[in-house]
Amino acid sequence: xxxxxxxxxPKRETEFVAWFRSVAPYAHAFRGRTFxxxxxGQVVAERGxxxxxxxxxxxxxxxxxxxxxxxxxxxxxxxxxLGGVRTRYVRGMRVTTREALECVKEAVGRARSExxxxxxxxxxxSPMANADIRVASGNFVTARPVGVVDGVDLAxxxxxxxxxxxxxxxxxDQGDVVLxxxxxxxxxxxxxxxxxxxxATASAIALRADKLIFLTxxxxxxxxxxxxxxxxxxxxxxxLLDRGGLAAGETSFLRHAAKAARDGVGRVHLxxxxxxxxxxxxxxxxxxxxxxxxxxxxxxLRLAGIEDVGGILNLIQPLEEQGVxxxxxxxxxxxxxxxxxxxxxxxxxxxxxxxxxxxxxxxxELACLAVHPECRDQGYGDRLLAEIEARARKxxxxxxxxxxxxxxxWFVERGxxxxxxxxxxxxxQALYNYQRRSIVLVxxxxxx
Numbered sequence: 549x550x551x552x553x554x555x556x557x558p559k560r561e562t563e564f565v566a567w568f569r570s571v572a573p574y575a576h577a578f579r580g581r582t583f584x585x586x587x588x589g590q591v592v593a594e595r596g597x598x599x600x601x602x603x604x605x606x607x608x609x610x611x612x613x614x615x616x617x618x619x620x621x622x623x624x625x626x627x628x629x630l631g632g633v634r635t636r637y638v639r640g641m642r643v644t645t646r647e648a649l650e651c652v653k654e655a656v657g658r659a660r661s662e663x664x665x666x667x668x669x670x671x672x673x674s675p676m677a678n679a680d681i682r683v684a685s686g687n688f689v690t691a692r693p694v695g696v697v698d699g700v701d702l703a704x705x706x707x708x709x710x711x712x713x714x715x716x717x718x719x720x721d722q723g724d725v726v727l728x729x730x731x732x733x734x735x736x737x738x739x740x741x742x743x744x745x746x747x748a749t750a751s752a753i754a755l756r757a758d759k760l761i762f763l764t765x766x767x768x769x770x771x772x773x774x775x776x777x778x779x780x781x782x783x784x785x786x787x788l789l790d791r792g793g794l795a796a797g798e799t800s801f802l803r804h805a806a807k808a809a810r811d812g813v814g815r816v817h818l819x820x821x822x823x824x825x826x827x828x829x830x831x832x833x834x835x836x837x838x839x840x841x842x843x844x845x846x847x848x849l850r851l852a853g854i855e856d857v858g859g860i861l862n863l864i865q866p867l868e869e870q871g872v873x874x875x876x877x878x879x880x881x882x883x884x885x886x887x888x889x890x891x892x893x894x895x896x897x898x899x900x901x902x903x904x905x906x907x908x909x910x911x912x913e914l915a916c917l918a919v920h921p922e923c924r925d926q927g928y929g930d931r932l933l934a935e936i937e938a939r940a941r942k943x944x945x946x947x948x949x950x951x952x953x954x955x956x957x958w959f960v961e962r963g964x965x966x967x968x969x970x971x972x973x974x975x976x977q978a979l980y981n982y983q984r985r986s987i988v989l990v991x992x993x994x995x996x
Contacts, residue, residue, distance in 0.1 A: 569862075571832045573859075573862075573896060574831060574832050575610055575832075577895065578607070578610060578611070578612050578758075578831070579610060579611035579612070580611055580612075580613065581612055581613065581758040581759070582612075582613040582615065582720065582755055582756075582757045582758050582759075583607065583612050583613070583614055583615070583757060583758060583759045583760075583761060584615045584616075584617060584748055584751055584752040584755070584757045584759070584760045584761070585604065585614065585615070585616050585617070585761045585763075585827070586616075586617040586618075586619075586744055586745065586747075586748035586760070586761065586762050586763070587600075587616075587617075587618060587619065587744075587762075587763040587821065588618075588619035588621060588622075588744065588763070588821070589618070589619045589620040589621045589622045589623050589624070589659055590619075590621075590622055590765075590821065591618075591763055591821050592618060592619075592620070592623070592659050592662055592663060593622055593623070594821075596824060597666065598666060598669075599824060599825075600827070601663075601666040601667060601669070603825060603827050603828050604616065604667070604725075604827070605667070605681060606828070607827070607831075608681055608725055613720040614725045614726070615716065615720070615725075615726045615728065615751055615752075615755065615757070616663070616725060616726065616727045616728065617727075617728045617729075617730075617744050617747050617748040617751065618659055618660065618663050618727070618728075618729060618730070618744060619659075619730055619743075619744035619745075620652075620655050620656045620658075620659040620729070620730060620744075623655035623656070623658060623659050624642075624651060624652050624655040624656070626655070627651040627652075627654055627655040628648060628651045631647075631650075631651050633645075633647050633648050633651055635648045638697045638698055638700045638702065639697055639698065640743075640800065641694060641697065641702055641705050641743070642702075642705055642741060643700060643701075643702050643703060643705060644702065644703050644704040644705045644740075644741040645703050645704070646703070646704065648703075648704070648741075649703075649704045649739065649741060652704075652731075652741045653731070653739065656729050656730060656731055657729075659729075660685060660727065660729050663683075663727060664683045664685070664727060667681050667683050667725060667727075668681065668683065681725055682722075682723065682724045682725065683724065683725050683726075683727050684719040684722075684724040684725070684726050684727070685726070685727040685728065685729065686715075687712075687733045688711060688712045688715055688716055688726070688728060688751075689708055689710075689711055689712070689728065689731075689732040689733070689742070689747060689750070689751070690708075690709045690710040690711075690712070690732060690733060690734065690735070691706040691707065691708060691709055691731075691732020691733060691734060691740040691742060692706060692707060692709040692732075692734060692740070693705070693706055693707075693738075693740060694706060694707050704738070704739065704740055704741055705740065705741055706732050706740025706741060706742050707732075707740075707742065707746060708732060708742060708746055708747060708750040709732070709734075711750050711751050711754035711755075713754045713755060716751070716754075716755060717755070728747055728748075728751060729744075729747075730742045730743060730744040730747055732747075745762070745800065745801065745804050746804070748760060748762070748804075749804045749807060749808050752808050752813045752816075753807075753808055753811045753812055753813060756812045756813070757813050757814070758813075758814040758815065759813070759814060759815045759816070759817060759831075760805070760808050760813050760815070760816045760817070761816075761817045761819065761827060761830070762801050762804070762805070762816070762817070762818050762819070763819060763820070763821040763826070763827075764797060764798075764801050764818050764819065764820065764821060765797050765820070765821065765822070766795065766797060766798055766818075766820065767819075767820045767823070767837070767838060768818045768819065768820070768837075768838035768839030769785075769788065769794070769798055769802055769818060769839040770798070771788075776838075776839065777839050778835065778836065778839065778840065779839070779840050779841075779842070779845075779846060780839060780840070780841045780842075781809075781841070781842055781843065781844055781845060782806045782809040782810045782841060782842070782843050782844075785802050785805060785806035785809070785841050786806050788802065789802060789803060789806070801818050802818070802841070804816075805818060805839075805841040806841060808841075809841045809842055809843045810843060812843075814842075815840055815841070815842055815894075816840070816841040816842075817830050817831075817836070817838055817839070817840050817841075818838050818839045818840075818841070819836075819837055819838030819839075820837070820838065823837060826838070834893070834896070834898075834920070834922045834923065835922065840894075846892075846893055846894040846895075847891070847892065847893055848891075848892040849889060849890070849891055849892075849931060849932070849935055850889065850890055850892065851886075851888070851889055851890070852885050852886075852888035852889065852890050852900070853885065854882060854885055856885065856888070856890060856897060857878060857881050857882055857885060859890075859896070859897035860881060860885075860888065860890070860897060860900050861878060861881065862897075863897055863898075863899070863900060863918055863920060864876065864900070864916060864918050866921075867918055871953065871984075872953065872954050872955075873916060873918065874981075874984075876916070884902065887902040887903055887904060888900055888901070888902045888916070889901055889902075889903075889932065889935050889936065889939070891919070891928045891931060891932055893923065897920075898919065898920040898922075898923040898928060899918060899919040899920065899923065899928040899929065899931075899932050900916060900917075900918055900932070901914060901915070901916060901917040901918075901932040901933070901935070901936050902914075902915045902916045902936075903915075903936050903939050903940060903943075905940075905943050905945060906973040906975060906976065907943075907945075908973070909947075909973040909974075910944070910945050910946040910947065911945060911946070911947040911948070911949060911973050912936075912940045912943065912945040912947070912948050912949075912993075913948075913949055913950065913951075913976065914933070914936050914948050914949070914950040915950070915951075917929065917932060917933065917936075917950070917955075919932075929958070930962070933962060936948070937991075937993060940993050941993055941994075945993055946992065946993055947990055947991070947992055947993060948964075948990070948991045948993050949967075949971075949972060949976075949988060949989065949990045949991075950964065950988075950989050951980075951986035951987070951988055951989075952986060952987055952989065953984060953985070953986050953987065956987050956989065959989045959991075960989070962991075963991045964989035964990060964991045965989065965990055965991070966987060966988065966989055967988050967989070967990050968988065969988055971988060971990060972988060
């Protein structure tokens with residue numbers, strides 16, 4: 549009798565399945581959310597811009613409500629040079645004379661047309677195949693003149709006065725991708741030259757966008773020693789700005805990011821325009837590739853609820869398959885969910901632990917302590933342990949015990965000592981699995 553070949557999935561396919569599952573929570577979380585993506589004219593002029601547009605198309609296909617804000621500084625500079633028009637900057641703002649404004653309008657219009665054309669592209673065998681993206685642009689931004697700065701009249705150099713939120717939302721509700729240019733219009737019919745950074749920030753704040761994404765020349769914000777700052781709160785950003793020492797480009801983007809985070813934008817991301825796929829890498833990987841600025845810390849320790857069962861299962865099932873944790877079915881987890889505490893990072897479950905009290909012996913079991921592999925060595929395990937210890941003290945327990953097959957040293961380093969099975973509460977002894985041969989560790993809990 550012939551034997552059936554073993555159903556083994558090749559490593560490449562296994563890795564693909566694991567990756568696909570890892571991005572699924574983000575895809576679910578992003579559907580119906582509003583993202584404002586801002587990029588300068590350099591991005592529009594680069595060869596990689598087609599690939600970038602493909603990534604934006606992918607976001608739109610996942611149900612993300614997209615507002616795109618483009619710049620046009622290189623295009624404007626080229627048009628001014630062609631026309632022999634000279635301009636200067638005051639505090640980073642262009643002095644836009646009437647003559648210069650004509651060049652600005654022409655350059656911005658050309659850049660906008662290029663973006664619209666690529667968003668309409670539906671090439672076979674590409675991420676844009678069968679894409680049906682409608683692009684909406686118009687006079688959504690009302691502007692006013694900046695006026696005189698340092699004794700210089702910026703003429704048609706303007707700033708955002710108001711964003712037509714109702715009109716933007718109406719377009720987004722219809723499934724359109726909204727494209728905004730760095731131009732604003734006054735009620736009297738004047739046109740003003742704006743910075744795309746301000747247009748993006750003002751639009752994200754007005755829409756209360758979930759994300760504002762800036763493509764910058766730098767990888768993000770670098771701290772002391774040149775290390776990339778992965779996450780900053782608005783307060784952290786403001787302290788960095790006050791301290792000084794940042795590059796000019798970093799200072800400008802960080803100032804806009806801090807303002808947006810303070811004024812209601814969920815997350816602000818600063819990522820490199822030079823990194824291929826940077827938007828997708830930032831949004832669909834846990835660590836990201838740039839700097840994320842938020843109003844407050846993205847880490848949270850909290851009690852679990854029934855809605856967290858799926859997230860906990862995703863976290864612990866790989867460890868169960870490796871034999872590190874005892875298997876728990878969904879039904880058991882649902883019944884015992886009130887015993888769990890969770891560690892969240894950016895609204896994703898990255899760690900969990902449970903406390904099972906044995907009041908008759910003043911003891912408690914620390915169970916199911918797990919941290920996502922990508923988030924280890926970040927102190928999450930220690931924070932979960934500290935929370936379980938605090939809950940044990942509150943329950944007037946005197947001892948905390950844990951059964952482990954792999955993490956003995958980790959617990960010993962944190963004050964646990966190995967004991968025999970006989971030291972367990974009788975009810976737990978009766979459930980002890982001698983085939984697993986788990987090591988029993990105990991730590992005395994002192995009241996504070």
